[in-house]
Amino acid sequence: MNCIDFTNGKTQVFGIIGNPVEKSFSPILQNTIARALGMNSVYVPFKVEKGAVATAVKGGKELGIKGFNVTVPHKIEVMEALCDIDPVAERIGSVNTLKLTENGYKGYNTDIIGLKKCFEERNIDISGKTVVLAGAGGAANSAAMLAGEEKAAKLVILNRTKEKAEKLAERVRAYYSIETEVLGYDEIMSIENPEIFVQTTSVGMGNDVDGTPVKNAEFFNNVKIVVDIIYTPWETKLMKDASAHGAVAVNGFDMLFYQGLASFEIWNDIKVDKELAVKLKNQLTDFYCGR
Ligand code: ATR
Numbered sequence: 001m002n003c004i005d006f007t008n009g010k011t012q013v014f015g016i017i018g019n020p021v022e023k024s025f026s027p028i029l030q031n032t033i034a035r036a037l038g039m040n041s042v043y044v045p046f047k048v049e050k051g052a053v054a055t056a057v058k059g060g061k062e063l064g065i066k067g068f069n070v071t072v073p074h075k076i077e078v079m080e081a082l083c084d085i086d087p088v089a090e091r092i093g094s095v096n097t098l099k100l101t102e103n104g105y106k107g108y109n110t111d112i113i114g115l116k117k118c119f120e121e122r123n124i125d126i127s128g129k130t131v132v133l134a135g136a137g138g139a140a141n142s143a144a145m146l147a148g149e150e151k152a153a154k155l156v157i158l159n160r161t162k163e164k165a166e167k168l169a170e171r172v173r174a175y176y177s178i179e180t181e182v183l184g185y186d187e188i189m190s191i192e193n194p195e196i197f198v199q200t201t202s203v204g205m206g207n208d209v210d211g212t213p214v215k216n217a218e219f220f221n222n223v224k225i226v227v228d229i230i231y232t233p234w235e236t237k238l239m240k241d242a243s244a245h246g247a248v249a250v251n252g253f254d255m256l257f258y259q260g261l262a263s264f265e266i267w268n269d270i271k272v273d274k275e276l277a278v279k280l281k282n283q284l285t286d287f288y289c290g291r
Pocket of ligand 1 (some may be wrong): 201
C-alpha cells in the first residue's frame with residue numbers, strides 16, 4: 001500500500017527513540033502490523049542523544065505523538081520523564097514502551113511479554129521449573145523478572161562478573177519468593193534439571209559465529225527449550241549445540257516480534273488475533289531473512 005492511500009490529517013504518529021536507530025527493525029515491524037490492521041498510523045525512528053530524552057518526550061506530548069518504543073541506550077533514562085510506570089516495568093527497572101495519556105506518557109516493558117510469548121507459543125510452562133539465565137546485563141533483567149512473575153521454582157544466573165549476577169538475583173528476590181543461585185559458566189554441569197535456558201549475552205552475535213558462553217554442549221541434554229536473544233546470525237553456535245542435544249532452540253526474532261506486537265496492543269487498546277499474529281510474524285521473518 002502506498003502511504004498516500006492512508007496518511008491524512010488524522011494520521012496518528014508513533015515512533016522509536018534510541019541511538020543509533022538507523023538499523024532498527026521496529027519501523028518495518030510496526031508499520032506492517034498497522035497496515036494489516038487497517039490503522040491510520042505511521043511509525044518512524046527518532047535519534048535522540050543521551051541527556052535529551054526528557055526534552056524529546058516532552059516534545060512528543062506537545063506534538064501528540066501517541067506512543068514510543070524506547071531502545072538502547074535510553075530504556076532507563078526515559079523513566080524520569082514519565083507520569084506513570086507499570087509495576088512490572090518498575091520491577092525490571094527499564095521501560096521500552098510509552099503510551100500517551102492525559103498527563104503525559106505511561107511507561108511499560110514489553111520485552112518481558114515478548115519472552116513470555118516465546119514459551120507460550122511452544123506450550124512451555126515456566127512455573128515450578130528451573131530457569132537458567134546466561135548474562136546479567138540489561139537484557140537479562142526482563143528474563144529474570146519473568147522467572148519470578150511466572151513462579152519458576154529456581155533462577156540460576158550465570159555471569160562472567162559474579163557481582164553483577166548477585167545484584168540481579170537480589171533484585172529478583174526483593175519482589176518474588178524464588179530460589180536464586182549465581183554460578184560461573186564453568187559450574188554449569190552442576191545444575192539439576194535446567195529445563196529452561198535464556199541466553200542474553202552478546203557472545204555469538206554478529207561475526208562471532210563460533211562464540212558461545214556454554215563450552216560443554218552436553219549441558220543441553222537436560223534442557224527443554226533455549227531462547228537466545230540474538231537473531232544475527234539467525235542460528236547461533238549455542239542454538240546449534242542445543243538443537244544437536246535435543247533442546248528446542250528459538251532465536252531472538254520471536255521476542256522482537258512479540259515485544260513489538262505487545263506495544264502495538266497497548267497503544268491501540270486491542271488484542272491481535274493469535275492466528276494473525278503468527279501470520280505477521282512469519283511474513284516479517286521471511287522479509288528479515290530475505291534482505
Ligand atoms: P545488554 O543490555 O544487551 O544485556 P550489557 O548490559 O552490556 O548489555 O550486558 C552484557 C552481558 O553480556 C553481561 O552479562 C556480560 O557479562 P559481564 O557482566 O561479565 O560483563 C555478558 N558478556 C559480554 N561479553 C561476554 C563474554 N565475552 N563472555 C561472557 N559474557 C559476556
